[in-house]
Amino acid sequence: MLKQINFNMIRLFKYSSLLTLFIVLNYSCSSNEAEPETPLSNAKAITSFSFVNPAVTGTIDENTHTIYIAFPAGTNLTSLAATFATTGAKVTVENVQQISGTTKNDFSKAIIYTVIAEDGSKQDYTITPPSSADILGFTFEDADQEIYWELKGLKEGVNTIYNAPMSVNFDTGFPILPVGAEVTAAGSNEESDYNTTGFTFTVTSADKKTKKTYTIKIPVYNKDTNPYGIYTPEQLLDPTYNLKESFKLMNDITMPPVDGTEYPLGPNYANQGWTPIGDFYSFVGTIDGNGHVIKNLTIKRGSSEDIGFISVLGAKGVIKNLGLVSVNVTGGGNVGALVGNNKGGTISHCYSTGNVKLEDFSVQNHVGGLVGINNDENAKPSKLSNSYSTANVTAGNNSYAGGLVGYNYLCILQNCYATGSLTGTYKNGGALIGKNACEITNCYATGKVVTGGGLVGFNFHWSAAPDCFWDIQTTGQSTSDDGGKAVGKTTAEMQTGTPYNSTWTSANWKFTAGKYPTLVGVGGQ
Template sequence: MLALFITVGYSCSSDEPVNEGPTTSSSKEITAFSFVDPAVTGTINEKEHTITVVFPADVDLTSLAATFTTTGAKVTVGSVKQISGTTKNDFSKAITYTVTAEDGSTQDYTIAPPNSADVLGFTFEGDNSQIYWELPALKEGENVFYNAPANIEFITGFPILPAGAEMTEGGSNEESDYNSTGFTFTITAADGKTKKTYTIKIPAYDKITNPYGIYTPEHLWMPNSYLTSSFKLMNDITMPDVNGTDYEIGENYANQGWNSIGNFNTFQGIIDGDGHVVKNLTIKRGSAEDIGFISVLGAKGVVKNLGLVSVNITGGGNVGALVGNNQGGTISHCFSTGKVVLTGLSVQKHVGGLVGINNDENGRPSKLSNSYSTVNVEAGGDSFAGGLVGYNYLCILENCYATGSLTGTYKYGGALIGKNACEITNCYATGKVETGGGLVGFNFNWSSAPDCFWDIQTTGQSTSDDGGKAVGKTTAEMKTGTPYNSTWTSANWKFTSGKYPTLVGLGGQ
């Protein structure tokens, strides 16, 4: 019995676990690494034990606090214990985060400074350190940019760089350098090793081959100071609202909006819209004459390939969305939408959806072709009002149309032209006219309108004072989708069944 008791006791005691004391962890990983300001997240390479962080441009790297999570007991940089989201370090230099596990073992994570020497963009400043012109990202080597805006200050140019990078070598920022050999500079990355060299060349202005570029509303105002120069829109432009906030776009933009190019002086240069549009053009100058995007267009002046969208224009006399007073200039492939109002406070009581008055300069007639307007025209003061032109005098006008309505107290009104004193060809009109002509309101100087048409139903007018050659049609007849006659060619017009004809090469239709 004694022997059995001892044996059983021994067997039970051998199954009890041995108490070796508390265990310690050897885990020492950084599992997440980011920043709140700037809001960026690092990429952790656990195999190489590195952390890569791409910072935005213009960030001061010398004092940033990282937010991190770790499986270790503590994290240090050198001898400084790191508190996530609180402890700041200089990330413009190589930095090592050391993670210490519970068992005392350690693991280093290296964060190298950014090694990008890319140029993210290049800006030229204007007044009050505002950006006047910004170039896109540059490629290493030579970069050539045409169509610089007028009045650029070349000495204000500087690159937009990745965080920590800096320009370590640079030439002269003089205009002649940009125009000839180019401005050359070297960028060194934050790592102090990576370098790239760039050259920016901006060829000098040429009226024919390299006109001034228009990129912003401020640039759009530049033709006012360069009345004989050439300009080209490089993108669509939206004008700021007229709400009491002033902008450097002419006089008193805050309350009266756009100040017409030329401001009663004659514009003799070229504006090529290049298929782009200007949106939200607003003018509130009800007592002034020659009101529009351009005040007076001279015999050498040209406006082409430009759209004005959602205009809101009020003027006293000679009012049009595009040109108030066209004195021998050339307009082609342009259009306008929105609203134009004539108060009639001036003796020049002409208003049109596109042009207020087409006139001549020293016997040279104005030219208006391949253009249209959907502007609603509101007239006052016994004026001459037209959906396209208010008064058409000594002008070559062809391949145009108007669809806007005509309302108010006008003396003579026409869905296309209020008062006409020249021959017009291949044009049509469809806009509602309260009283007046379906195409022309008043025929002056034995003018005529061969190969022209109007919609007698939509205009509400069965007659037109145009010399007897224009033809009124029903809506169905206007929308047959076939040319009205042999002069209406596919080079200028597109015909679609069930729709009015549209012009070739013009947007917004």
């Protein structure tokens, strides 16, 4: 009996131990599951603003984002530390981070506190003493009385402003004044005034002790020397209606979400997102990104062809110095983040990140991370140079998919790379180019390819890829259909930090040990 009891106790202990172990393991696995990410906050307000010595509290106007401060007479305003509270992640003045109660600034003039939210968005607050006649800005309104263009950083005297946006309504221009200040103008506030002698106005401070005179001169548009400026998402529409003109981005642009909310950004933006520039018509002007980026570009047109930021780039079209960040682009044929169909145009110093997808509804079944198809127009080949893509590409049956270009038919292509992955049931895929029909030089690829080539998926018209390379480990491919001149290397060999050969020069490439080469003069790397 005693032996039986002991045996039962041992068996009970054994099973209870296993149960305890199972519970612990199960809890451990559950606790290691990824927590859902909390969206970054866009809060960016200053909720209080004051000084200890002298004891002064500012009045915050959230409508104009200004803070009015009445200092006692005789206060030395040139070195004061403000005490403030904010809902943002940090506060800066002229890019210097501010510590509440510690960082000193000159409050004898208008000063701008910039609140930066967790998500990176910003809000400016302008602080002005009663003696300030410093202009805070100058705005032009559109037909709906919304700000179409705002000039900042104006100084006393003549201010010559280049790169005005297209269709500025000059007679709606007016200054943003310090609290209590008044303005008198000398001019008719018409376009001819701004373009010739300039529009002049005088600001008198709230205490009537200071006067300053400003002149704004805006030279007329010139395609080569003074292209139209693009400052807002709405102004990105201007090239669509002016396919032969020149444009220049003047700041980074974040596109609104495609979530059912309508924005004045073309037909059915709420559900389909961006309408490609030209929408099947060739853009033959110039867009200079000026080193800036367009963020969160979304296009949902799964049954349409020639889909990208630009639909068709014509033989005289030029796109340069532009980054597309976090794109989400879907089309039915000739799909690329930047250009759907490049028909003889020139692309240089551009890049894309995010996701590009081909729904495969068309015979034009080409998709690339940057360009859908590089073609020619009137025997003029396209040009693509010093550009890259990290976008992940997804394609369906019978399609040609490339990390950079879907189908490179007639194109001078050099000094480019791609690192995005290729997935789907595509017919031919290459980490750089899906289908290639011309010579490419000084390019490389590293993106994962489920099936296809490490550099080129399908060689057409006896094309070649001299001085080109791919990573056989990261692509998962030991071969490339490129005429036999491209070379597959291991990751270590690709990351030696030295030029791959004499054609890989420091004018185009930067080499760093332990990393893949990066392009000189191209952002986002």
